[in-house]
Amino acid sequence: MEDLHSRTWCLYNSETKFLVKELNLLQIRAMLTIIAPEYRSHFWVWKDGYKGWMPIMNCTPALRALSKAQNPLYPPPPPGEDFVYEEDDEDKEPVLMLDDVETSLIDLETVVTKVGFEEGEAETSELPAATEGNAALAYTPQHVYELQEHTGVTQPLDLDHKGFVEKREVVRYKRQYKVIIEIDGNQHVTQTKNLSVKSIQVEGKLPYWIPHQSFQLILERYGEQIKVTCHPYGDTRDQVLMIDVIEEPGIYQKWLLEW
CATH class of the missing domain: 3.30.1490 (Dna Ligase; domain 1)
Structure with a gap:
């Protein structure tokens, strides 16, 4: 405790x-x-x-x-002022809770920023993206440490450079929405397993006629539809589709945050 x-x-x-x-x-x-x-x-x-x-x-x-309180408080107007409380769902900031069941899948991308002490300009080089199940990276200006399951610091990572590691996180949400893909008279209907602002993972394998380049699919939720332009991740025909363009990004974000 x-x-x-x-x-x-x-x-x-x-x-x-x-x-x-x-x-x-x-x-x-x-x-x-x-x-x-x-x-x-x-x-x-x-x-x-x-x-x-x-x-x-x-x-x-x-x-x-x-985290959001189970019983939100709605205070009265401040003394001497006209006050109206309104909560706009689209203005809510997504909160990352690492121990939340719905945000347990996290994509990690790591880049190393080397500090240019002489010329005063930083140069950047990419490291391989972390895979699912790997420990996250915490960073400080002096040392880089490895976190086990996001809960505590263990030992320094051996990195032969000066600078620090910058961690970027993309939250994946477990959501089941209908997916409709129609290309050249072919139709494939499935549902999502999880989504993020960068990619969509669907149930089952994609059919052979799905192109390697970008194509358009339809996401459907309670009769509401969003068109998404995306492309398969790599040449493996797996279930991951990288997002290129979302026709209604505001609605898509609202879908991710609501259940």
Whole structure:
């Protein structure tokens, strides 16, 4: 069980170089909720037992503060002001909960940014993308550590370079929507297994007549349809389709966040 009250945490703002020591987990969570989403990437956490600093958005105990309450609060208008509460579903920011069943499938892409000390320009080189089941990478300006199942820091990775590793995450949602593919008089109907903003995985193998290049399919949910232009991933004819163009991106995002 998580210790909420021990003051064993530290919080660091890499933009302002400001360090706060001897915080407890409840204080870390409270601070995270008031940090604007666009600034959260500047904040790092460390606690007694960790070998290095961790981005706050990689810290599962801290992220629990972003989960939606079972009984949302609707406060009265502030004193002396006209106030109307409205919640726009399309304006909701997707929250990444690493221990959430619906977001348990995560695509990880990793790039290494080498810091150019002499010329002052960074150069970038790609590393192989992590495969499903691999541990995630946490990064600090000094060291790179490996996380086991996103829960804690273990040992440094042996990387012969200066700089840091940047982790990009794409959440996959387990959603079952009808998929209709019609090409040159052929029709294939199946359903999705899971989706992300980058790709769609469908049930079963794709038929032989699916082209290697881009084609259009239809996603259907409760009678509502979205046209998606995509292409098969690689030459294996597996069930993964990489998304090129989504005709209604706003509706597609809403589908991902709703169930």
